[in-house]
Amino acid sequence: xxxxxxxxxxxxxxxxxxxxxxxxxxxxxxxxxxxxxxxxxxxxxxxxxxxxxxxxxxxxxxxxxxxxxxxxxxxxxxxxxxxxxxxxxxxxxxxxxxxxxxxxxxxxxxxxxxxxxxxxxxxxxxxxxxxxxxxxxxxxxxxxxxxxxxxxxxxxxxxxxxxxxxxxxxxxxxxxxxxxxxxxxxxxxxxxxxxxxxxxxxxxxxxxxxxxxxxxxxxxxxxxxxxxxxxxxxxxxxxxxxxxxxxxxxxxxxxxxxxxxxxxxxxxxxxxxxxxxxxxxxxxxxxxxxxxxxxxxxxxxxxxxxxxxxxxxxxxxxxxxxxxxxxxxxxxxxxxxxxxxxxxxxxxxxxxxxxxxxxxxxxxxxxxxxxxxxxxxx
Amino acid sequence: xxxxxxxxxxxxxxxxxxxxxxxxxxxxxxxxxxxxxxxxxxxxxxxxxxxxxxxxxxxxxxxxxxxxxxxxxxxxxxxxxxxxxxxxxxxxxxxxxxxxxxxxxxxxxxxxxxxxxxxxxxxxxxxxxxxxxxxxxxxxxxxxxxxxxxxxxxxxxxxxxxxxxxxxxxxxxxxxxxxxxxxxxxxxxxxxxxxxxxxxxxxxxxxxxxxxxxxxxxxxxxxxxxxxxxxxxxxxxxxxxxxxxxxxxxxxxxxxxxxxxxxxxxxxxxxxxxxxxxxxxxxxxxxxxxxxxxxxxxxxxxxxxxxxxxxxxxxxxxxxxxxxxxxxxxxxxxxxxxxxxx
Numbered sequence: 001x002x003x004x005x006x007x008x009x010x011x012x013x014x015x016x017x018x019x020x021x022x023x024x025x026x027x028x029x030x031x032x033x034x035x036x037x038x039x040x041x042x043x044x045x046x047x048x049x050x051x052x053x054x055x056x057x058x059x060x061x062x063x064x065x066x067x068x069x070x071x072x073x074x075x076x077x078x079x080x081x082x083x084x085x086x087x088x089x090x091x092x093x094x095x096x097x098x099x100x101x102x103x104x105x106x107x108x109x110x111x112x113x114x115x116x117x118x119x120x121x122x123x124x125x126x127x128x129x130x131x132x133x134x135x136x137x138x139x140x141x142x143x144x145x146x147x148x149x150x151x152x153x154x155x156x157x158x159x160x161x162x163x164x165x166x167x168x169x170x171x172x173x174x175x176x177x178x179x180x181x182x183x184x185x186x187x188x189x190x191x192x193x194x195x196x197x198x199x200x201x202x203x204x205x206x207x208x209x210x211x212x213x214x215x216x217x218x219x220x221x222x223x224x225x226x227x228x229x230x231x232x233x234x235x236x237x238x239x240x241x242x243x244x245x246x247x248x249x250x251x252x253x254x255x256x257x258x259x260x261x262x263x264x265x266x267x268x269x270x271x272x273x274x275x276x277x278x279x280x281x282x283x284x285x286x287x288x289x290x291x292x293x294x295x296x297x298x299x300x301x302x303x304x305x306x307x308x309x310x311x312x313x314x315x316x317x318x319x320x321x322x323x324x325x326x327x328x329x330x331x332x333x334x335x336x337x338x339x340x341x342x343x344x345x346x347x348x349x350x351x352x353x354x355x356x357x358x359x360x361x362x363x364x365x366x367x368x369x370x371x372x373x374x375x376x377x378x
Numbered sequence: 379x380x381x382x383x384x385x386x387x388x389x390x391x392x393x394x395x396x397x398x399x400x401x402x403x404x405x406x407x408x409x410x411x412x413x414x415x416x417x418x419x420x421x422x423x424x425x426x427x428x429x430x431x432x433x434x435x436x437x438x439x440x441x442x443x444x445x446x447x448x449x450x451x452x453x454x455x456x457x458x459x460x461x462x463x464x465x466x467x468x469x470x471x472x473x474x475x476x477x478x479x480x481x482x483x484x485x486x487x488x489x490x491x492x493x494x495x496x497x498x499x500x501x502x503x504x505x506x507x508x509x510x511x512x513x514x515x516x517x518x519x520x521x522x523x524x525x526x527x528x529x530x531x532x533x534x535x536x537x538x539x540x541x542x543x544x545x546x547x548x549x550x551x552x553x554x555x556x557x558x559x560x561x562x563x564x565x566x567x568x569x570x571x572x573x574x575x576x577x578x579x580x581x582x583x584x585x586x587x588x589x590x591x592x593x594x595x596x597x598x599x600x601x602x603x604x605x606x607x608x609x610x611x612x613x614x615x616x617x618x619x620x621x622x623x624x625x626x627x628x629x630x631x632x633x634x635x636x637x638x639x640x641x642x643x644x645x646x647x648x649x650x651x652x653x654x655x656x657x658x659x660x661x662x663x664x665x666x667x668x669x670x671x672x673x674x675x676x677x678x679x680x681x682x683x684x685x686x687x688x689x690x691x692x693x694x695x696x697x698x699x700x701x702x703x704x705x706x707x708x709x710x711x712x713x714x715x716x717x718x719x720x
Binding site: 076098100101102103105106107108109110112113114116117119120121122132134135137138198199229 | 416418421423424426427428430431434527528531532534535546554555627630631632633635637638640641679682683685687688
């Protein structure tokens, strides 16, 4: 009997470790390539090393001494979020601060607890990145009550914490840029396809723009499909493929999230008779996306994008302005740019680094800037 | 406890002291270390948020502990907490019912899952680990069927195209967000459940019978104990405790969340195992489980404040567990066995 108990416990111990090793994967579906992005030291390994412009004016309080900044993030897994954190970290260091990272690994209850813990440590400022408004509002309101400056990124926080400062990339602008290009390319009175899912804040904002453009240009939406899962691209592809078989007569497809765009591309590959007939308009950018857009005969002609490194840094600058009492707005949006496949080919852009060189506007260095803030560009 | 003090050699006595108080000492030393090096660590708001953080893990740990007492293990505990999140959100958001109704529905669901587990284990004679592993998958999947895999939020569009009518009630949200005096409500719930579990296991006949079954079910059966009944009871208690943990979780999140509870199982098992080694008892016990949860909270909070990443923390959690197992199995001269409570 005793032996079997020992065996059971040993087995358990082993499985605890085996399974916690699996759970490291979190819930993100992005390719976790930049593996050093979240280590304690900035700029290590494959993370993008930014350049810092020096400040031209004396920093106001509290930046006359070292500040403690905390970031409470819903998930740190995946290329996008690692670049984001990299930008955040480098901008905090440029300001002479220290960054404490709370990573909930996609667990919302943990994120609420970690926000509590971050507040309990009374830092000089807090950044909250992604998550549910209903989960985060009590903590955000508590921080505001205690006088800790808080900046929230990509959460509709003002629904329940009206005084909070909300930031996000401008999805309206991102969609408009791409759809303007689509109008130019295909004109009005066309049959179009649409790949999107409802219920995810940034995608809903892009959807609103789509509805406007569709009505204005008299486009007929022959199908709407797509799904959001742990592998959105793979799961969306067969749905789009079926939709195309039923409605092959579309001039263009709008898929405003790069996983959905990728799914749409592979659906088109499965329908070779449509080759060259359907243009795809997407969103977001990464080195993998650049390769797809540049591929010979790729139907993906345009995308709207921001650089996660630059966004991560701009959020810190917004917080710095808020901490110094210089922020006027309660909502700050970070502008995206339009990237076309032609532009990538003409400028021989092969990865994000090339893209930043060819398009310095991606750095959004003038957003939330001040003469006393040394800003980081990538 | 008697029988362990007969040996008089100094080395053995020292070892007894280490086994008995070692784990508590480790906890205190770590606490003092973090308190001395991180000024924010030992503030009262920080301590309460730490306890609040760990309340769900501790309560689920109690559930695991009950099943360990009868010689089993409930692997479905995390998914029952996730089920509770889903049921509470659906009751309030889809069916527009009160928070109290949601609490009732969730607790009933916990009892029901416990009964199914008991049926599989006691009646169908499936080994505990396998039966609850199967249930874990069934619950994880089944809870998402009525919502097509979506997280339940107020105002979400239902399958028939209409909007969900209800929302989380303020009263319900107080389960996690409320206070009694300076003490957060979930911390109080945790303490009450720890005391109740301790009392039940150590001070009632039922509890002692459960320990006896864990030590030797055959002997217990021969003395006329209805072994199946008590083993089933342990799984029902486990299901209810998991539901209580789930109620705190969903009130913390403030909406439905398909992933909630998924990560809770391993931590719950870990704290229950750590709990076994406390005070050299070598058997699952409520206070030990609480201490295990608190120790993990101290380690995680301290490491976070020191700027360590979650993967360091996972490593630290594993090391804590190994240390506990060393106290239980390696250092202890007492044979590991389940005896009736002292």
